[in-house]
C-alpha cells in the first residue's frame with residue numbers, strides 16, 4: 001500500500017581530477033542508524049507469489065489502455081523485475097490475456113464494488129478467461145475520471161480517497177462460492193491521478209501510472225495477503241510499518257527510474273541485502289540519500305493486544321526533544337533538502353499534533369542537522385494507533401525523495 005508515499009538516480013562516481021597529483025578520497029556513505037530488517041512474517045504457501053502472473057484490466061475508453069497492457073508485458077521479463085524480485089525468490093512475471101472492459105464505470109467506486117464484481121464473475125456459470133489461481137494478480141488500471149475509496153491495509157479506520165490518501169493499493173479476498181470457492185483473489189488497483197501536487201514531478205501521465213503500478217504489482221507479489229515481506233518482521237522498527245506501510249515498495253517509494261527495456265518509469269524496491277550493507281537499500285542499484293535520526297530511545301507500543309519495545313521518542317503532550325539527523329548518501333549527491341511531515345496530517349487531513357524546528361534544512365553526506373520536535377496534542381496516527389504520534393523525516397533531491405520515520409509515545 002502506498003500512503004501517498006511513492007523519485008531517479010544514476011550513480012555518478014567521482015573520478016580523480018586528471019590534473020591533480022593527489023588521488024581523490026574514495027567516497028563512503030556517512031555512518032547512520034541501521035535500516036529496518038525486512039523479513040517475511042510467514043513461510044506458509046501463498047505468503048509470497050513465487051510464480052506470479054499479472055492480468056491487466058483496462059477500459060476501452062482509456063487513451064492509455066494499449067500502452068498499459070504493453071507495460072504489463074514488458075515489466076515481467078525486464079531486468080528491473082529480475083533484480084528487484086529475484087532476491088525474494090520470485091520468478092519473472094508472466095502476463096495473462098488483457099481484459100479490456102467496454103462498460104463505463106461510475107465516477108465514484110468503493111473497493112467493495114470491485115470485489116463484488118470479481119466475485120460475481122468467478123462464481124458465474126460461464127467460462128472465465130483468467131480464473132483465479134495461485135500466483136495470479138489482477139491489476140485494475142482505472143480510467144481517467146474514476147475515483148475509488150479504499151480501506152488501507154485492511155483497517156477500516158484508515159480509509160481514504162484515491163489520489164488523495166493513496167496512489168494505488170493492493171489487497172486480497174477469498175471467494176465464498178462457485179467453482180473457485182476458497183480461492184484467494186489477489187488484486188492491485190491503480191487510479192488515474194492528475195499530475196498536480198506531488199505528482200507534478202511527472203511530465204508524462206503514463207509514468208505516474210507505471211510507477212504506482214510497479215509498486216503495487218511488486219507488493220501484491222511479495223506480500224499478497226499481508227503475511228509476506230515487510231518491516232513488520234522487525235518490531236523494533238515499527239515506525240517503518242505504521243508510518244510508511246512497511247512493504248518492499250513502500251520503503252523505497254518516490255525513488256523511481258526508467259529502465260531501457262521497459263521505457264516507462266518504475267519504482268525501486270527494498271533490498272534486504274542492500275539495507276544490511278547500510279548503503280543503498282533499494283534495487284536495482286541507484287542513488288539513495290537520507291537523514292537518519294540519532295538519540296531515539298525505546299518506547300512501548302501496544303497494538304492489537306500485543307505490547308513490544310520499539311525505537312522512538314517518549315514525549316508527553318507539551319514536551320520537546322531535539323534529535324540529530326545524520327545525512328548520508330550511497331554516492332556523491334546533493335546537497336538536498338530535509339523536512340519533517342506528519343503523514344496523517346498530509347494525507348488524511350488530521351489536525352497537526354507536532355511542531356518542528358530545524359537548525360538547518362539543507363545538507364549532504366556527513367552533515368548533521370538538528371530537529372526539535374514539540375508535541376502539541378495527542379493524536380491517533382489517523383486512527384491507526386491512539387496515543388501515539390509520528391513523523392517522517394523527508395529528504396528531497398530533484399524528483400527523488402526518501403523517508404525516515406519516527407514514532408512518538410505521548411501517552
Ligand SMILES: [Zn+2]
Pocket residue numbers: 001002003215216219245247249250
Ligand atoms: Zn505500498
